[in-house]
Every structure is written in structure tokens, then in C-alpha cells.
Amino acid sequence: MKAAVYDGKELSIKIVSEPKITDSQVLVHIKAVGICGTDLAIVKGSLPTPLPIILGHEFTGEVVAIGNNVEQSWLNKRITSEINSGIDFKCYYCKRGLYTQCLSRKAIGIDIDGALAEYIALESYLLHEIPNSISYDDATFIEPLAAAYQTFEMMPIDKNDQVMAIFGLGKLGLLITQVALSKGLKLIVIDGSDKKLDLAEKYGAQHVINRLNCRDIPLEIKNLTKGLGADIVVDATGNPNALIDITTSCKTRGKIHVKSTHGIETLINLTDIVVREITIYSSRCGPFVKAIEGLESGKISVKELISEKFKLDDIKKAFEFPKSNHDHIKTIIQI
Numbered sequence: 001m002k003a004a005v006y007d008g009k010e011l012s013i014k015i016v017s018e019p020k021i022t023d024s025q026v027l028v029h030i031k032a033v034g035i036c037g038t039d040l041a042i043v044k045g046s047l048p049t050p051l052p053i054i055l056g057h058e059f060t061g062e063v064v065a066i067g068n069n070v071e072q073s074w075l076n077k078r079i080t081s082e083i084n085s086g087i088d089f090k091c092y093y094c095k096r097g098l099y100t101q102c103l104s105r106k107a108i109g110i111d112i113d114g115a116l117a118e119y120i121a122l123e124s125y126l127l128h129e130i131p132n133s134i135s136y137d138d139a140t141f142i143e144p145l146a147a148a149y150q151t152f153e154m155m156p157i158d159k160n161d162q163v164m165a166i167f168g169l170g171k172l173g174l175l176i177t178q179v180a181l182s183k184g185l186k187l188i189v190i191d192g193s194d195k196k197l198d199l200a201e202k203y204g205a206q207h208v209i210n211r212l213n214c215r216d217i218p219l220e221i222k223n224l225t226k227g228l229g230a231d232i233v234v235d236a237t238g239n240p241n242a243l244i245d246i247t248t249s250c251k252t253r254g255k256i257h258v259k260s261t262h263g264i265e266t267l268i269n270l271t272d273i274v275v276r277e278i279t280i281y282s283s284r285c286g287p288f289v290k291a292i293e294g295l296e297s298g299k300i301s302v303k304e305l306i307s308e309k310f311k312l313d314d315i316k317k318a319f320e321f322p323k324s325n326h327d328h329i330k331t332i333i334q335i
């Protein structure tokens with residue numbers, strides 16, 4: 001079968017053998033894969049992985065074969081998949097139901113081969129059925145949308161939390177924008193793309209700041225919040241240098257939520273955080289069930305987040321595309 005393989009030097013289409021399934025696995029014919037900042041970071045060399053590796057962890061497909069121990073009903077189902085495979089169901093975290101932090105977990109497309117291929121073998125416990133009302137392309141957003149919901153699973157919101165500032169309107173920032181609005185928060189969003197700022201405004205964000213036209217973002221945020229700063233500040237920038245402004249923009253006793261995986265060490269003013277008693281939260285993989293509900297109910301909209309679609313054969317072009325497009329949000333690969 002064809003697969004997009006990164007060998008440490010370049011990403012290219014290779015012919016590799018089709019995966020064989022075990023008794024506990026299903027064989028999935030991949031339909032669509034979303035390209036994520038993590039994939040770009042791997043190809044840039046800033047996130048080490050075993051090599052060679054098939055990339056791709058935001059994906060959808062159809063179950064075309066099942067192992068002997070898998071429930072028959074999975075056959076021919078339209079599915080998406082959680083990314084943490086290799087779960088042992090017995091470690092400290094698994095015993096507490098925290099499977100995404102299992103000590104033996106292996107992330108699909110990051111620690112083990114992923115979905116930028118014609119087929120993938122998956123443990124059946126990873127599967128989630130996609131309702132017929134959600135297209136394969138749109139359903140590639142279930143994994144990142146689950147991560148957006150996880151922001152609020154990890155960080156309790158109380159009556160003092162009214163204004164959230166979101167730095168960075170990539171796919172994740174725009175998904176968090178929609179989830180935050182559904183929770184009644186008022187939003188200030190910050191990005192360098194007017195197109196993305198317009199989209200956030202269309203969703204309902206109250207204030208937009210184009211960072212390219214603003215000399216002092218924390219001051220601007222304080223001006224919008226009676227001089228206090230935002231109650232919650234989310235980092236979805238992927239830019240470690242943003243954390244200084246993010247901290248300064250947070251009110252005393254406020255909350256910072258880090259969503260970006262910067263991949264490198266980051267400078268942050270801890271003294272300011274200690275003196276002003278700011279709490280730092282972080283989160284990653286989240287509840288797929290909530291994400292599917294969000295899409296199915298129409299509460300969350302993703303069609304406008306798809307910037308471009310490519311075929312698997314054009315994978316190199318697909319990875320170049322975000323670099324040359326300032327307004328780029330999401331590339332989908334159709335298999």
C-alpha cells in the first residue's frame with residue numbers, strides 16, 4: 001500500500017506492506033487525515049520520533065476487517081480513532097481511568113506508525129463511530145475538538161471567570177473559541193491573520209486584536225478589562241515567545257492555560273506568576289464523545305476551518321502549503 005513516510009530527512013510516498021491485524025485489532029481503510037502542527041514539527045525536526053515513521057493522527061476511515069476477538073458490529077462502520085494506543089489497562093493511571101496518560105501508551109503517528117496511508121491496524125478500544133451526518137473530512141476534527149473540550153475538563157470555570165483571551169487562532173484556537181463561547185465566556189482573540197480574526201468574530205468573539213497592528217497586546221487587553229487583565233489566558237500560538245505577553249495579559253489570581261506543544265524550552269516570568277498568584281493549567285487529548293456531540297448538534301462548526309484538500313500522492317505539496325499561506329488553518333489529505 002501507499003504511505004507517507006518520514007525518514008528523518010524527507011517526507012515521501014513509499015510502497016510498504018499492508019498491516020496485518022491481531023485478534024484484538026481492526027483493519028481500517030483510511031478516508032481522510034488532518035495535518036496537524038505536530039506533523040509539521042516532526043518533519044521540521046523539532047519533535048523527535050522513531051524513524052522511519054508513517055505520520056498522521058487525526059483521521060477517519062471505514063472498518064474493512066476485524067480480528068477474532070472484536071465485536072462483529074464494528075465491521076463496515078465509519079470510524080475515527082483515539083491516538084493513544086498500547087494501553088496496558090493496569091498501570092497507576094489506567095487504574096484511575098486516565099488511559100490517555102497510560103505509562104505504556106504509544107501515540108499513533110508520533111511514537112508508532114500513523115494514518116497517512118491506505119490502511120491502518122487499530123486496537124478496537126480506540127474506535128469511535130462517526131454519525132452519518134458528519135463527513136469523513138469534517139470528522140478529522142474530532143480529535144483536535146476533543147482536545148479543545150479538554151481545556152475545560154482540566155480547568156474548572158467559576159463565576160469569576162468571565163473574560164478569556166485566546167492567543168493564536170490556528171485550528172485549535174478556533175475550536176477553543178467555539179467551545180468557550182458555548183460556555184458563555186466573553187472572548188478577546190489575538191492573531192496575525194485578519195481572516196482568522198474575522199472568523200472568530202463571526203463565531204461570536206467580542207474583541208479581536210491583530211498582533212501585527214498592536215504594539216502592546218497586554219495593555220490592550222487591560223484596557224478591555226477595567227485595567228485588570230483577562231480572567232483566563234489560553235496559549236494556542238505554538239510560539240514560545242508569546243508566553244511573556246500571555247502572562248502579562250492575565251489578571252492577578254487568574255488562570256493561564258497552555259495548549260501549545262512548543263517542542264523547545266520556553267522562557268516564562270515565574271516571579272510574576274508567584275507574586276500575582278496565577279495558576280497554570282495544561283491539557284491535551286480529550287473526550288471524543290463530547291466532540292462528536294458538538295459536531296453532530298451543529299454547536300461546533302468546522303467546514304470553514306478546512307483551507308485546502310490534497311490527495312496522498314501530493315503529500316509534499318500539502319506539507320509546504322501552510323508555510324506559504326498566512327491565513328492557513330487546516331489541510332486535509334483525502335486517501
Ligand SMILES: [Zn+2]
Binds near residue numbers: 087090095103104
Ligand atoms: Zn496503563
